[in-house]
Amino acid sequence: xNSVTQMEGPVxxxxxxxxxxxxxxxxxxxxxxxxxxxxxxxxxxLLLKATKADDKGSNKGFEATYRKETTSFHLEKGSVQVSDSxxxxxxxxxxxxxxxxxxxFGKGTKLSVKP
Amino acid sequence: NAGVTQTPKFQVLKTGQSMTLQCAQxxxxxxxxxxxxxxxxxxxxxYYSASEGTTDKGEVPNGYNVSRLxxxxxxxxxxxxxxxxxxxxxxxxxKSRRGGRETQYFGPGTRLxxx
Numbered sequence: 041x042n043s044v045t046q047m048e049g050p051v052x053x054x055x056x057x058x059x060x061x062x063x064x065x066x067x068x069x070x071x072x073x074x075x076x077x078x079x080x081x082x083x084x085x086l087l088l089k090a091t092k093a094d095d096k097g098s099n100k101g102f103e104a105t106y107r108k109e110t111t112s113f114h115l116e117k118g119s120v121q122v123s124d125s126x127x128x129x130x131x132x133x134x135x136x137x138x139x140x141x142x143x144x145f146g147k148g149t150k151l152s153v154k155p
Numbered sequence: 156n157a158g159v160t161q162t163p164k165f166q167v168l169k170t171g172q173s174m175t176l177q178c179a180q181x182x183x184x185x186x187x188x189x190x191x192x193x194x195x196x197x198x199x200x201x202y203y204s205a206s207e208g209t210t211d212k213g214e215v216p217n218g219y220n221v222s223r224l225x226x227x228x229x230x231x232x233x234x235x236x237x238x239x240x241x242x243x244x245x246x247x248x249x250k251s252r253r254g255g256r257e258t259q260y261f262g263p264g265t266r267l268x269x270x
Binding site: 083086146 | 159188195196197198199200203213245247258259260261262263264
């Protein structure tokens with residue numbers, strides 16, 4: 041079935057380090073891909089998204105490129121800050137033969153950034 | 156705009172008790188969702204409502220019922236709570252389901268503990 045696989049955490053980095061969180065997916069058709077972020081004690085909020093192959097989503101210094109050939113949507117940031125400490129979720133949506141609009145989430149990756 | 160609101164924020168129940176989690180959105184969205192979040196499991200869809208008057212099961216519907224009271228409100232009911240239903244519950248809404256390209260907006264969550 042359709043699924044999302046994220047790298048397991050937790051990930052601990054020093055401030056200004058480079059971040060990569062891997063995400064790969066299995067789906068039929070042409071899904072949309074999302075990264076959501078959850079700050080401590082809060083709900084999820086959209087970080088970025090891409091709706092077709094080769095699209096690059098970006099926001100707050102984070103980027104992810106929709107790679108259909110490798111079925112991946114890895115999240116990157118060149119220089120993390122302490123305020124980026126959160127849990128990051130990769131999600132699959134769109135036309136995958138099932139319920140449009142519904143999302144399938146990865147298990148989440150907890151990021152801790154130390155000063 | 157308040158966005159998506161959820162009540163209560165926190166609840167403790169005894170096994171066998173019932174309760175209803177409330178969710179409301181003021182964005183005039185058509186679709187609404189209920190998820191549960193468990194450690195190491197990501198978010199899993201319990202039920203969703205594609206439009207007012209319709210509801211459908213998600214991945215983990217057993218033990219839950221839902222009501223789409225009107226376009227704004229979507230409630231989740233536990234008729235007889237079990238310890239396995241201890242979780243954080245998130246409500247989300249979506250404007251439309253155009254191929255799943257649009258963003259889901261999440262509430263702040265309800266933390267439920269079943270003893």
